[in-house]
Amino acid sequence: MLTIHNVTKHYDKTEALKDVSITIPGGTCYGLVGPNGAGKSTLIKMITSIIRDYEGKIEFNEKEITDKTKQKLGYVPQEIILEEDISAFSNLQMFGRLYNLKGNSLNHRIKEVLALIGLSDRGKDKVSTFSGGMKRRLNIGCALMHNPDLIIMDEPTVGIDPQSRKYIFKMIEDLKTAGKTVIYASHYMEEVEKLCDYVAFLDRGEMIENGAISELLQQYAIPSIYVKGSGILQDTLEQYGTVSQEDGAFILYTEKALEAMEHIISHCRENRLEVERLELVHPRLEDVFFRLTGSNLRD
Amino acid sequence: MKAIMFVELKKHLQDKGLAFWMLILPILFTVLFISVFTTGDNEAVNQEIIQSIVPGYIVMFVFFIMISMVQVFIKDRDRGMTARLASTPLKSYYYLLGKWLPFTYIVIIQIVVLFLFGKVVYNVSLGQPIILLILSLFITFTVTAIGLAMALTVNTENMGIAITQIIALGGAMLSGLWMPLEMMPDFMQTIAHFLPQYWAHQSFQDAMAGTTQVSELLQTLGVLFAIGAAAFIIAIIRYPYFLKRAVK
Ligand SMILES: Nc1ncnc2c1ncn2[C@@H]1O[C@H](COP(=O)(O)OP(=O)(O)O)[C@@H](O)[C@H]1O
Ligand SMILES: [Mg+2]
Secondary structure (H helix, E strand, O other): OEEEEEEEEEOOOOEEEEEEEEEEOOOOEEEEEOOOOOOHHHHHHHHOOOOOOOEEEEEEOOEEOOHHHHOOEEEEOOOOOOOOOOEHHHHHHHHHHHOOOOHHHHHHHHHHHHHHOOOHHHOOOEHHHOOHHHHHHHHHHHHHOOOOOEEEEEOOOOOOOHHHHHHHHHHHHHHHHOOOEEEEEEOOHHHHHHHOOEEEEEEOOEEEEEEEHHHHHHHHOOOEEEEEEEOOOHHHHHOOOEEEEEOOEEEEEOOOHHHHHHHHHHHHHHOOOEEEEEEEEOOOHHHHHHHHHOOOOOO | OHHHHHHHHHHHHHOHHHHHHHHHHHHHHHHHHHHHHOOOOOHHHHHHHHHHHHHHHHHHHHOOHHHHHHHHHHHHHHOOHHHHHHOOOOOHHHHHHHHHHHHHHHHHHHHHHHHHHHHHHHOOOOOOHHHHHHHHHHHHHHHHHHHHHHHOOOOOHHHHHHHHHHHHHHHHHHOOOOOOHHHOOHHHHHHHOOOHHHHHHHHHHHHHHOOOOHHHHHHHHHHHHHHHHHHHHHHHHHHHHHHHHHOO
């Protein structure tokens, strides 16, 4: 379990984090979500003790983070930080040694991790010859060498091909199955919704809300209906709730979704309007964030 | 620490730029200047000139390791590797040591290779090889300590390269590595006594000729060590600031 108690961090003038408290239960995948500049990376650097001067307290299993605790903690930085002029194998070797792996067990683990990140056949090649996606995977591999209990990933899927993304998702699923705790920072809501059990929303340095994703969806997301057809007017729909337009269709947000659907169907029948699609929309994490901040998270 | 050291050695061994600055260029300079300055017929004078030029260019070119030192540290700082490593159990002073030691190996190898080159190609005498080795170890410490202090102090790579040029070339000129000190004005001869290059060059020549006097050797070793130690202390003082900047 990782607990973040009332942490505040200033960079010269900007206040990057304001009195943030989060408890991350062991064995879960915990999403940190927020737009660029929200303070995700800052918080992660504090957890990994890269940043040390801040107010507040961070504890791992009720203890302060020391060199011994670091042994249980793996960090995947937002930027790709690797030794480019040496092989993938040598990079993993370096990180293994940093965590006191040696000899046969080190070599064995390197092979294991290479397989895990899908680079077994490229292990001997220089990192500088790798594609962005391959480097991203190696970036993650370096954090996994010492088989940590807590893996902290800072936007591990930024700017990569769909295939590598899929690979990374599978790795995270495997880590979850193995009982590891994963902290996953991202500004892609869909990813967090797909991978994580819990989420904390950060915005401009403040933690706005956190909790189990399923509960947050229930609590905040307003059910909505997708309506597409010819001749259906926005005014008609607005008597049931708020309406927004999307690609020639309407999205109607209403607490009484089923009732509204019945009304729409009968309204269309009476007026001989053609309905192309009419369906209940599954509530999204994005909607929760929108509800909480009044702003969208898209790039 | 080994983790860092092995990776650094691996990188250095592949670094063609480093091989060029540390070995190829000094060999080219040595060959060029020897051919320019030994056009006279007097064999004895020519050999004397060679006995001065070979250690002269060794002393001058050991300083070029500083460029590589600056590059390694600034690059690590700016691309986030220094910060990345702070998340691992590696102690920050082992990081420093792991980066520094490989440079000392390179400089030692450089000095040995260049002396052997002088021996094989120009048949310079290496009268007191043990003393030459001791001197080499001390000058290696001095140079890499200055390099470390600079690498942890400068803001940019370019600034580091500029300062290296000043120290290496300016020091070489003022210390009589290019032309005999006796040909230079008095005040310049005085300045020379404050430069490690001057002491190293003098003592190298004595040891090659086999005429080392203990008191002079100790004086040189003392000067080299004092300058190196001072630089090392500066490096230690600068290190926390370097780390702070690396966290950006
Ligand atoms: N080294 C730094 N110096 C000054 N300001 C910084 C630094 N790092 C981050 N910030 C500022 O802190 C805020 C949070 O940044 P960051 O933690 O990187 O956010 P995120 O990872 O969510 O995009 C931003 O306003 C950013 O500009
Ligand atoms: Mg970030």
